[in-house]
Amino acid sequence: MGMDKCKVAFPRFGNYHIPLEFLFTKGLGVEYITPPPSTRRTLELGAKYSPDYVCSPFKFNLGNYIEAIEAGANTLVQTGGTCRLGYYGELQEQILKDLGYNVHFINMSRANYNNPLTFYDEFKKINPNLSLKKVTSSLITMLKMVECIDEIDDFVRQNVGFEVHEGEIEKLHEEYLNSLRTVETKKDVEKITKNYKKKLKDVKVKKPKNLMKVGIVGEYYTIMEPFSNHFIEKELAKKGIVIYRWMNVTNSILHNNGKEQKKTIKPYVKYYMGATSMATIYKTLEWAKEGFDGIVHVKSFGCTPEIDAMPVLQRISNDYKIPILYFSFDSQTSETGIQTRLEAFYDMIMMRKEKR
Amino acid sequence: MKKAYLGIDIGSISTKGVIIDENNKILASEYLWTEGNPIDAVKRLLKALETQFKKKTYQIVSVGTTGSARKLIGAMVGASVVKNEITAHAIGTTSLYPDVRTILEIGGQDSKIILIEDGIVVDYAMNTLCAAGTGSFLSSQAKRLGVEVEEFGKIALTSKNPTNIAARCTVFAESDLVHKAQIGHKKEDIIAGLCKAVVTNYLNNVGKGKKILPPIVFQGGVSKNIGVTKAFEEATGHDVIVDPNSHLMGALGVAILAKKSKVENEFSFDITDMEFSTIGIECQKCANHCEIICVYRDKKMIDSWGNRCENGAIPIKK
Numbered sequence: 001m002g003m004d005k006c007k008v009a010f011p012r013f014g015n016y017h018i019p020l021e022f023l024f025t026k027g028l029g030v031e032y033i034t035p036p037p038s039t040r041r042t043l044e045l046g047a048k049y050s051p052d053y054v055c056s057p058f059k060f061n062l063g064n065y066i067e068a069i070e071a072g073a074n075t076l077v078q079t080g081g082t083c084r085l086g087y088y089g090e091l092q093e094q095i096l097k098d099l100g101y102n103v104h105f106i107n108m109s110r111a112n113y114n115n116p117l118t119f120y121d122e123f124k125k126i127n128p129n130l131s132l133k134k135v136t137s138s139l140i141t142m143l144k145m146v147e148c149i150d151e152i153d154d155f156v157r158q159n160v161g162f163e164v165h166e167g168e169i170e171k172l173h174e175e176y177l178n179s180l181r182t183v184e185t186k187k188d189v190e191k192i193t194k195n196y197k198k199k200l201k202d203v204k205v206k207k208p209k210n211l212m213k214v215g216i217v218g219e220y221y222t223i224m225e226p227f228s229n230h231f232i233e234k235e236l237a238k239k240g241i242v243i244y245r246w247m248n249v250t251n252s253i254l255h256n257n258g259k260e261q262k263k264t265i266k267p268y269v270k271y272y273m274g275a276t277s278m279a280t281i282y283k284t285l286e287w288a289k290e291g292f293d294g295i296v297h298v299k300s301f302g303c304t305p306e307i308d309a310m311p312v313l314q315r316i317s318n319d320y321k322i323p324i325l326y327f328s329f330d331s332q333t334s335e336t337g338i339q340t341r342l343e344a345f346y347d348m349i350m351m352r353k354e355k356r
Numbered sequence: 357m358k359k360a361y362l363g364i365d366i367g368s369i370s371t372k373g374v375i376i377d378e379n380n381k382i383l384a385s386e387y388l389w390t391e392g393n394p395i396d397a398v399k400r401l402l403k404a405l406e407t408q409f410k411k412k413t414y415q416i417v418s419v420g421t422t423g424s425a426r427k428l429i430g431a432m433v434g435a436s437v438v439k440n441e442i443t444a445h446a447i448g449t450t451s452l453y454p455d456v457r458t459i460l461e462i463g464g465q466d467s468k469i470i471l472i473e474d475g476i477v478v479d480y481a482m483n484t485l486c487a488a489g490t491g492s493f494l495s496s497q498a499k500r501l502g503v504e505v506e507e508f509g510k511i512a513l514t515s516k517n518p519t520n521i522a523a524r525c526t527v528f529a530e531s532d533l534v535h536k537a538q539i540g541h542k543k544e545d546i547i548a549g550l551c552k553a554v555v556t557n558y559l560n561n562v563g564k565g566k567k568i569l570p571p572i573v574f575q576g577g578v579s580k581n582i583g584v585t586k587a588f589e590e591a592t593g594h595d596v597i598v599d600p601n602s603h604l605m606g607a608l609g610v611a612i613l614a615k616k617s618k619v620e621n622e623f624s625f626d627i628t629d630m631e632f633s634t635i636g637i638e639c640q641k642c643a644n645h646c647e648i649i650c651v652y653r654d655k656k657m658i659d660s661w662g663n664r665c666e667n668g669a670i671p672i673k674k
Contacts, residue, residue: 039643231664314565323479336424341482344442348477355476 006030006104006126009068010077011061012038014224015153016249018180019145026184027138028127033073035064038227042067047331049095055300056330057221058088060228062095069101075126080109081220083275083305141186143254148193150250152176155200157245161237164204172199208240212349215244215287217280217313218298219306222329223247229298229329230338236296239346244292246283247276268312275305281312288320293349295322301330323348360414362405362623363611364398364433365444365604366390366425369464369492370577371397372607373405375416380451380612384408385604394425395432399628406625416623420444420614422606424465431651431659432632436619439610446470446477448609449573452599457569460588460596461605462558462578464491469563481562489558491578493526497533497550501543505581508547512583515548523553523560551583555591570594575602630654639668 008024008031010017017034024032036042038060046063065076076096078089089107096103106125111118124130152173160169176196183189214236222228224247237243251257261282262272269281284295297313299306310326317324325345327338360383365372367390375384386404390397420437421430422444430438449459450472459470467489471479483489498505512518519541522532529550536546559568572594578584579602588596601608631654639646648662650670660670 036643040645041643311565317479318567321478326481337482340440340442343440344477344480347440347443348480351476352478355474 006075007033007073008075008077008106008126009033009035009065009071009073010079011035011064012042012225013221014226014248015149015177016146018149018177019142021181022145022183023138023142024126027135027142028123028130029134030075030127033068033071035068035073036071038064038225042227043331049099053302055084055302056228057085057219057225057300058092059331060221060225061088062092065092065096066099066101069096069103073103075104075106077106077126078108080107080111081275083303085109085220141183141189144186144189145180145183147250147254148189149177149180150248152193152196152200153248154245155197157233157237157243159200159203159205160234161240161242162205162207164206168203169200172196172203176200207242210353212241212294212353213244213287213290213292214241214294214296214349215246215283215292216296216298217245217247217283218276218296218327219280219300219303220247220252220276222298222300222303223276224249228300229327230333230335232296232298232327232338232342235342236346241293241346244287247279252276252279265312268315273305273308275303277305277309280306280309281316284313284316284324288316288322292322293353294345295324296327296345297324298327298329301328303328323352357415358413359620360409360416361611361615362416362419362433363444363607363609363614364401364419364421364423364429364435365441365606365610366394366398366421366423366429367441367464367606368424368466370603371401371423372604373398373401374604374607374611375405375409375414376608376611376615377414378615380608380615382601382604382608383410383414385601385607387603390425394429395632395634398429398432402625402628406628417620418614418617419621419623420610420612420617422610427661428634428649428651432653433623433627434621435614436621437610437614437617439613441606442468442470442480442482443477444606444609444613445575446472446480446609447612448605448607449575449599450475451608451612453571453573453597456571456573456597458572460558460563460568460572460574460579461576462490462554462574462584463576466490467558467562467576469558469566469568471566471569479566481564481566483558483562489523489554489561491576493529494550494554494578494581494584497530500530500533501537501547503543503547508551509580509582509584511544512548512551512581513586515542515544517545518552519545519549521546521549521553523557529553529557548583551581552587554578554584555587559591568592568594571597573597573599573602575599575605577603579603636662639663641667 010020012035021032042063045066046059050059080086086109093105111122156173179192233243261278265281361376363374371390373386374382384405386401419433419435421435422439422441426438461468468482495505519536522528574596579598633652635650637648646663646668650660
């Protein structure tokens with residue numbers, strides 16, 4: 001890395017830039033540059049330098065990298081994954097190099113997800129004077145932070161549509177995330193979270209008797225990065241729907257229940273289908289059995305594992321008579337088309353509910 | 357004075373309007389081309405509707421809009437209901453055919469399938485990627501063949517041996533059509549083949565994975581093409597109903613919704629003499645650069661939209 005001070009960045013992904021910032025600054029002792037929130041410019045930049053047919057998460061990531069470099073980053077990190085994502089790092093590194101950016105690229109897909117020590121090896125490339133003890137303790141705090149963020153996120157999703165005074169929950173949520181940036185220890189995280197959980201529970205909400213429940217399933221990036229799914233959760237919640245989402249880092253990585261998923265969906269799926277498809281089918285089936293009013297499936301255009309899951313979802317939809325709305329996003333999605341389909345979906349589940 | 361309700365369906369290609377009474381009876385209806393100018397099309401539509409019903413007996417008390425320009429026209433006419441075309445079509449059709457199970461709808465630029473159970477929508481889909489299964493594809497091919505699109509259906513029925521036309525994508529369908537014409541296929545066979553191709557494309561893209569159960573109602577501009585209707589009957593193995601007002605279902609549906617809304621504002625045809633215009637501005641307050649549309653009536657702004665956050669909101673001076 002030469003004499004330059006190391007300034008690390010990782011693509012935007014939900015609110016996880018906060019725990020990442022903690023891990024890199026406290027654990028690895030380097031500066032962390034949070035890429036600016038994704039905007040249309042991010043996507044346009046990313047799309048301009050990406051192959052047209054690559055999925056939109058690739059384009060967003062690339063846009064985030066360029067905007068992070070503009071903000072001063074000189075070391076970029078990419079993760080591995082169980083789909084094409086596993087190959088993205090190398091291609092993005094090459095594209096950035098061709099564009100003339102002189103940056104250091106750390107590709108975590110070289111690490112082995114079953115062996116945490118291999119991550120340590122990758123981290124050492126960022127800071128050779130790394131202390132294993134420090135990394136381990138920050139990692140523990142960071143993981144706690146992820147769990148807490150996900151827990152609060154669930155609460156927000158299920159209540160934001162019912163506030164008596166609009167905007168209160170979002171304001172508290174933002175405050176909570178900001179105060180997480182000041183923590184030093186795991187205890188701090190727990191204390192702040194407890195405090196905000198109480199504050200959030202005290203927000204006046206008015207839920208109708210006949211609550212409408214909608215579950216969101218789908219591909220890893222698109223489901224978790226609100227800008228990439230056109231803020232679909234917020235759009236639906238604002239119509240007075242309780243939104244459920246299982247897919248987050250806590251459930252998919254920290255406490256994965258893969259065996260249970262496989263067992264639950266056995267009547268529909270015999271073999272492992274890759275990436276997020278198993279979880280998509282698992283939650284759709286569970287929520288169908290629980291009598292949810294509808295399911296929304298989101299993915300980036302061309303996401304193969306999720307395309308494979310769709311025929312199974314159609315079977316579940318027929319068997320349990322649960323409506324499923326499918327969305328495929330890319331860099332050219334029309335806002336009007338999304339609005340029309342969401343409105344129609346809302347009308348449909350509401351009229352079904354009234355009829356029952 | 358008796359109450360009446362106006363429904364307007366402003367599509368990409370055509371603009372439709374109906375006026376109904378309290379019993380959903382159609383008092384006036386009109387269908388004309390949008391010609392890329394929805395505001396002007398609606399003015400023409402209103403002028404035509406105005407002459408068709410008894411203004412001394414009926415007063416329009418509520419207006420609904422649907423179709424892709426529903427928001428713009430909703431602001432223009434002061435609509436009490438602005439509804440997406442899927443719901444509007446379902447409401448319109450079920451008011452006439454309460455037992456319908458499947459609605460096939462092919463319009464100028466989009467196509468959809470709506471599945472109904474006990475009078476309510478249980479599933480739907482809309483085309484997302486390709487225009488091959490739509491009306492604009494048929495009219496551009498009609499032009500290529502030198503035939504009026506209105507004649508398409510009748511000509512198709514005279515064919516004994518429809519030509520097979522690759523229907524996966526508009527561009528390929530077009531080049532396949534040219535190829536088949538150049539090697540000597542008869543015009544009526546090609547036209548019948550095109551009607552079949554539209555149906556194949558529709559069933560593969562829009563209807564995929566959906567169970568098409570009778571009674572089936574086919575509507576939208578393309579339903580006027582008897583060749584396509586016949587092709588649907590052959591493909592599904594069921595009778596396909598086409599209502600004489602099959603092109604007006606969206607307008608009828610949204611008129612019924614305006615009635616059900618109970619929101620009443622006396623509507624005046626005077627707005628045809630007012631000047632309406634829109635200005636699009638690109639918001640510069642953040643990197644999202646939202647395109648904000650401002651609607652003006654006689655140079656006074658009456659509405660604006662398109663901003664994704666509060667920063668881009670443009671206050672309306674009252």
